[in-house]
Amino acid sequence: GAVVSQHPSWVICKSGTSVKIECRSLDFQATTMFWYRQFPKQSLMLMATSNEGSKATYEQGVEKDKFLINHASLTLSTLTVTSAHPEDSSFYICSARRSSGGFVDTQYFGPGTRLTVL
Amino acid sequence: AQSVTQPDIHITVSEGASLELRCNYSYGATPYLFWYVQSPGQGLQLLLKYFSGDTLVQGIKGFEAEFKRSQSSFNLRKPSVHWSDAAEYFCAVVPNTGNQFYFGTGTSLTVIP
Numbered sequence: 001g002a003v004v005s006q007h008p009s010w011v012i013c014k015s016g017t018s019v020k021i022e023c024r025s026l027d028f029q030a031t032t033m034f035w036y037r038q039f040p041k042q043s044l045m046l047m048a049t050s051n052e053g054s055k056a057t058y059e060q061g062v063e064k065d066k067f068l069i070n071h072a073s074l075t076l077s078t079l080t081v082t083s084a085h086p087e088d089s090s091f092y093i094c095s096a097r098r099s100s101g102g103f104v105d106t107q108y109f110g111p112g113t114r115l116t117v118l
Numbered sequence: 119a120q121s122v123t124q125p126d127i128h129i130t131v132s133e134g135a136s137l138e139l140r141c142n143y144s145y146g147a148t149p150y151l152f153w154y155v156q157s158p159g160q161g162l163q164l165l166l167k168y169f170s171g172d173t174l175v176q177g178i179k180g181f182e183a184e185f186k187r188s189q190s191s192f193n194l195r196k197p198s199v200h201w202s203d204a205a206e207y208f209c210a211v212v213p214n215t216g217n218q219f220y221f222g223t224g225t226s227l228t229v230i231p
Contacts, residue, residue: 004161034219041127043208043221093161095219107219109154109162 002028004096006110013084014118021079021113023094030096033077035069038091038112050077084117091115120145122211124222131199132230139194139225141209149211151192153183156206156224165207168192179203204229 003026013019023033031052036044048058048069056069066088068080077096081088093112123142131137143149150169154162166177173185183194192209209222 006161041223043122043223044219045221046218095162111161 002096002098002108004094004108004110006092006094006113008113009111010114010116012116012118015085016083018080018082019084019115021081021092021094021115023077023079023096023110025075025096025108028096028098029074030077030098031074032097033071034095034097034107035067035077035079036093036095038093040091044093047079081115084115086117089115089117120213120220122209122220122222124207124209124225126225127223128226128228130228130230133201134198137194137196137199137203137227139207139209139227141192141194141222143190143192143209143211145190145211145213147214148185148187149213151183151185152210152212152219153177153181153192153194154208154210155179156208158205162208165194199227199229201229201231203227 005024007022033050035047037047038044046059047062048056050056050069050071052071052074058064066082071077091112091114095107095109097107121144125140152167153165155165156162165181166175166183168175168185175183181196183192185192204227207225210219
């Protein structure tokens with residue numbers, strides 16, 4: 001089956017520092033990857049859509065300069081939380097869509113990254 | 119407003135008992151419908167999906183879901199719950215006019231011996 005990994009699985013950082021989260025599709029190519037944020041007891045909220053080789057498309061209300069997304073290859077997308085603050089603490093989940101498939105049935109989710117900003 | 123509602127935040131069932139998790143959506147036309155399960159520290163695993171056709175959908179791990187257009191619902195069921203089913207369950211929709219997933223708030227399932 002299609003596997004999506006995220007690294008790190010959890011991270012603790014000091015306020016003001018930047019944190020990079022990686023999302024990899026391990027056994028398929030993904031032209032599109034998605035980044036979600038999940039607060040406790042809340043649903044996943046789409047932050048941005050990342051397309052390989054082009055700029056990410058951010059959802060309304062998501063700060064582009066704070067959440068930098070890079071999708072430099074067909075198997076890797078990164079989310080960098082710049083100048084992190086305690087309110088950025090959350091669970092970040094990525095998903096990847098197979099290049100060869102349609103949309104709704106070929107999207108696979110990573111295990112998530114727990115970010116805690118002190 | 120468009121929304122996905124999972125009315126039950128937390129459900130506790132005994133092992134071997136039946137289970138039904140509720141999901142209602144509010145969209146203009148029938149969207150694509152999904153149920154995912156998330157165990158602690160794990161990613162989202164697709165249980166089943168509905169695009170069209172037979173309104174009773176069979177999924178993995180013995181789960182099934184029934185789409186009811188009149189009620190705008192897509193409830194997940196399992197006849198006999200196992201302790202390993204304890205997890206967070208998310209209903210999700212993709213409007214047939216778009217390409218974005220919208221998730222419900224999730225239902226946490228506890229299974230007691």
